[in-house]
Amino acid sequence: MSILNSPHLKLSNLEQIRLQHSYKATVGGGLPQIGITGSFDDYVSLPTQMIPNIFSNPPNPSEMIPVQFGTTYNLAGALDIGQMLYSQTWLVALRLAKQMEEQNQLVTEKTTIDVVFQVAQSYYLTQITMQQIQNISSNLEKIGKAEKIAQSQYDFGLIKKVDVDRILVQKLNMITELERLQVLYQQELAMQKYFMGLDQGREIALSDSVTPSAPLIINDANLSDHIDVRLLEHQKQLVNTNIRMNQSEYFPSLNLYASVNYLNQSNTFYLFGKPTDWFNTSVIGIRLSVPVFSGLQRHYKVSQTRIELEKLRVTEDDTKRLIRINSEDAERKLLNSIEAEKRQRENMKLAERVYGISQEQYSKGVIPLTDLLNAETSLSDAQTNHIYALVQMKVSELEYLKANGKLLTIVQNQATGIGH
Numbered sequence: 001m002s003i004l005n006s007p008h009l010k011l012s013n014l015e016q017i018r019l020q021h022s023y024k025a026t027v028g029g030g031l032p033q034i035g036i037t038g039s040f041d042d043y044v045s046l047p048t049q050m051i052p053n054i055f056s057n058p059p060n061p062s063e064m065i066p067v068q069f070g071t072t073y074n075l076a077g078a079l080d081i082g083q084m085l086y087s088q089t090w091l092v093a094l095r096l097a098k099q100m101e102e103q104n105q106l107v108t109e110k111t112t113i114d115v116v117f118q119v120a121q122s123y124y125l126t127q128i129t130m131q132q133i134q135n136i137s138s139n140l141e142k143i144g145k146a147e148k149i150a151q152s153q154y155d156f157g158l159i160k161k162v163d164v165d166r167i168l169v170q171k172l173n174m175i176t177e178l179e180r181l182q183v184l185y186q187q188e189l190a191m192q193k194y195f196m197g198l199d200q201g202r203e204i205a206l207s208d209s210v211t212p213s214a215p216l217i218i219n220d221a222n223l224s225d226h227i228d229v230r231l232l233e234h235q236k237q238l239v240n241t242n243i244r245m246n247q248s249e250y251f252p253s254l255n256l257y258a259s260v261n262y263l264n265q266s267n268t269f270y271l272f273g274k275p276t277d278w279f280n281t282s283v284i285g286i287r288l289s290v291p292v293f294s295g296l297q298r299h300y301k302v303s304q305t306r307i308e309l310e311k312l313r314v315t316e317d318d319t320k321r322l323i324r325i326n327s328e329d330a331e332r333k334l335l336n337s338i339e340a341e342k343r344q345r346e347n348m349k350l351a352e353r354v355y356g357i358s359q360e361q362y363s364k365g366v367i368p369l370t371d372l373l374n375a376e377t378s379l380s381d382a383q384t385n386h387i388y389a390l391v392q393m394k395v396s397e398l399e400y401l402k403a404n405g406k407l408l409t410i411v412q413n414q415a416t417g418i419g420h
Contacts, residue, residue, distance in 0.1 A: 005197030006115045012108035019104050023097040029090055033082040041074040071265040075273040078261040085286070088251035096241045103234050110227045113408050117398055118195045124394040126188040128387050129181055135383045136178045139376065142359065143171050146372060149363050163369045170373060174380075223320050226405035232316040239309045246301040249291060258284040323403070330400040337393040344386040351375075351382035 046068040053063040084090060147167045153159045193200055223229055261281040264273030291298075358375035361367045401407040 006119075006195065007197055008111050008115055009108065010197070012104065012111045016101065016104050016108065019097070019101045023094075023101060026090075026093050026097040029093070030084055030087075035080045036078070037080070038077045039075075041076075043070060043072050043074070046070050046072070072267045073265070073269050073273075075264040076261065078259060081258045083256040085254040085256055087253045087255075088248035089245065089253070092241060092245045092248045096238070096245060099234070099238055099241055103231075103238060106227065106231050106234055109408070110231065113227060113402065115195065116408055117402055119192070120398050121395060122188065122192045122195050124391060124398075126185065126192050128391050129185045129188055132384070132387055133178065133181050133185060135387075136174055136181065136380075139380060139383075140171065140174050140178070142355070143167065143174065143376060146359060146362065146376075147171060150369060153365075158365070159369065166369060166373060170376065223323060226323055228319050228323065228405075229316065232312060232319060236309060236312050236316070239305060239312060243302055243305045243309070246298060246305055249294070249298045249301075252288060252290040255287045255289075256285075257287060258282075323405075326403040327400075330396070330403040334393075334396040334400045337389065337396040341386070341389040341393045344382070344389040348379075348382040348386040351379040355379045 047070065048066045048068050050064040051067055052061040053059065053065045054061060055065075056063075147164070150159060150164045150167050154161060154164050189204070190200060193202065193204065196204075198204065224233075259282070262278055263281070264270075264278050266274045266277050268274070355375045355378070358367060358372050362369065362372040398407065401410055
């Protein structure tokens with residue numbers, strides 16, 4: 001679908017990629033950690049230490065004398081290897097990173113629903129404006145025929161000049177309205193492309209008309225399938241995992257470490273150290289870290305997170321009640337708009353018949369020009385009212401599907417007539 005070009009969806013997809021990298025980074029925390037270090041020290045002045053004087057004759061330990069230890073040049077290199085053997089915090093962090101990916105997938109779905117709603121709503125508004133343009137263009141042709149008849153009658157002295165001018169005024173008003181709608185159509189088309197993430201220079205095609213459709217009454221609405229409820233459910237999972245994350249700080253951790261060090265000391269400078277003065281130190285071990293007391297910080301962190309979980313439960317109950325109310329309101333609005341569209345459609349057909357009869361009677365001189373102009377005004381009003389009712393019906397249908405969490409499923413399975 002063209003809506004996949006939407007900037008909002010692109011941002012959601014980029015966030016998904018970022019979270020995937022974040023998960024892999026968390027996985028990397030459980031892999032071996034290897035580091036190499038090196039240093040070169042040039043002691044311009046060797047450090048001085050105070051020691052008891054045991055070198056005098058006789059020794060005098062009560063006397064402290066300054067001495068200097070070490071060599072001028074020290075070259076060192078080390079290889080350090082660490083491997084986590086057990087960390088409850090890392091295990092929980094791994095689960096949390098995966099849940100963040102799943103959470104963003106739900107956010108992307110919600111964003112998709114919003115984009116679909118915007119695209120569909122913009123599409124209907126643009127299409128309705130196009131239909132208004134078609135109606136006015138058709139009425140202009142009709143008023144043009146009436147103008148020719150009036151001009152002929154005026155030429156034969158059957159009507160006054162003011163009668164011809166009345167038709168001209170009506171015609172000019174219609175031309176002005178047509179020009180306004182054409183500008184509006186271009187604006188709406190630009191917004192349609194924006195919501196679809198398309199370049200403004202790209203051509204898109206709309207279907208010729210908006211047709212009334214049967215009411216899509218949903219009898220199997222399941223609140224647990226609604227995107228807002230699923231988001232809250234997943235947020236509760238995240239909070240539960242955060243509780244486990246805080247609780248994991250009570251657990252000990254176990255790490256394996258190994259280190260190999262080489263040290264070269266000399267009072268004479270060598271580029272890579274004096275070959276005979278390299279000394280090796282190697283160590284391998286296991287480090288156990290057991291948390292004992294943290295001033296009750298861990299306890300209160302868990303308590304705070306449990307309160308967040310309770311807040312989410314309250315929000316979830318409130319959201320479900322609100323979804324039910326919105327669904328019922330949307331259904332009433334949809335049914336009412338469908339009936340209103342039917343009435344206005346019949347009214348428009350009646351106005352078209354009246355105008356056709358009035359035009360025929362006027363051409364035969366049976367009715368005055370005023371009656372024809374009144375019939376034309378009634379026809380324009382009926383067409384406008386029908387188009388407004390049609391817009392309301394289509395928008396109400398979108399709102400009803402969105403309120404019941406079915407918009408994305410149904411729209412994806414229907415041909416909308418939007419060009420790709």
